[in-house]
Amino acid sequence: MTDMFETRKARASAWFRSLRDEIVAAFEGLEDTQGGGQEPGRFDVSETTRASDDGSDAGGGLMSVMRGGRVFEKVGVNVSTVYGTLGERAVQAMAARKDLSGLRDDPRFWASGISLVAHMQNPHVPAVHMNTRMFWTPSAWWFGGGSDLNPAIEYPEDTATFHDVLKDHCDRHQPAYYPRFKAWADEYFFVPHRGRARGVGGIFYDDLNTGDWEADFAFTQDVGRAFLPAFLGVVEKRRHAAFTEADREAQLVHRGLYAEYNLVYDRGTKFGLETGHDANAVLMSLPPVAKWT
Template identity: 85%
Template sequence: MTDPFDERKARAAAWFRQLRDDIVAAFEDLEDRHQSADAAGRFDVSQTKRHSEDGSDAGGGLMSVMRGGRVFEKVGVNVSTVHGTLGARAVAAMSARKDMEGLRDDPRFWASGISLVAHMNNPHVPAVHMNTRMFWTPHGWWFGGGSDLNPCIEYEEDTADFHAVLKAHCDKHGDDIYPRLKAWADEYFYVPHRGRARGVGGIFYDDLNTGDWEADFAFTQDVGRAFLPAFLGVVEKRREMAFDEADRDVQLIHRGLYAEYNLVYDRGTKFGLETGHDANAVLMSLPPLAKWV
């Protein structure tokens, strides 16, 4: 029997792949404009696979990682479309979500999305995270995502500019959306054991199912569209600023905070590892270097 959601799944997966292509091209263009002729930054692209328990095809995606550029010390842009049957621990976690109680009886799932994390060379340029995704089961579907800025050296005007772009894209869908998603991000990206946020926030949402798939997909697309204009302006402003070893030390310590959050609290990291996705792709978000005091 044909799944009536097949066409929607295909549209969502194609959108996430197109967004990935646009971001990869923009980041390579940024490197081209700021590199010496013999050191152009380029992404290394590899296929990823989800490992199902019975060895059957369970989907996969592309992992695109650039290391050692002039602008980006390490940046990963991953896209995937996976499917299969959720394991017991994943079912227990997912069953707490709205409209997902039936997973205990029928744990089939399909998920597609893009995930990006960039760690920058210059400590004055903030690290950044962005993702958007769609999750489907026979019992319901939802969208999620967001983006947040993670500077080790904070500039109030950069925070304001980043948030202004996010707000403008959210406001197309309702004046109440940005304040609510900003507050959600402030709560979600908080590091309890350090008593502080991991950065200066952004927007975050999960479990988005208003009953209008087209409207929810349109909003998710606008979250993705907001990323490049929100981030690239900050990069251009700070990328040539001088820095010293003290600035680099601050950056590496802040990266330790980022790593702690992603390994201890991040839902995406936990879900990817629980469902058998490529571990290297799941842990792509970790910085190339970090330190702890």
């Protein structure tokens, strides 16, 4: 069983890296075709590390961030594979949402995934988030992830385009997945202290373990594959649109809402900081400029 999961871990980690490479290439391609006087944006790539209490190897990853591009004001595409022993606070947080009694006895873990957040130059182009991940402990394993669209200026047809692609990829695996995970996203990406959603939703799932690792991994791969066709169609429609100072103001205020959510509620932010991952990578999702009214 141990050897089997070592192989599965390697497959999952390699998949997240290959998806990262595909997305980075596609985003730099958008920069090349946008036009304009400035140079097309390019990703700055750096290695990240996870700090362990005893100084031993605890994994890390790649942080790829583009700033000040033609299309993207700031976009980060991170991959990581981390491992070690969970601290008591992390164990308590996980045990609170699922039965992980075995984790208290043996708090070793392994986690790998990709996380992406894009903040756009043009206010008519929505910000977007996507992540997929695999988590393993000696007593349990599961997958999680999803993607959601965060427009400052909403266009119902863009929302429909994004959701249609997600639904198509979900339906390839289980017809119940899209309505279930859409409803989960609507609940998860809600900002209680503002009484509103942070965007127009998407899908969100966590703790996915049907007992069939291959099926759950295949679904998680398709969630990743859905991202570019879901998002790029919206970008192509809006990236050349003219915008006003009022449009920019709406974008900056919406970014404030996004930042509030990620700092207060987001599970990935909490887990990354709790487990000692590189803080710059964990907080990559924050916008470069935001406003509060």
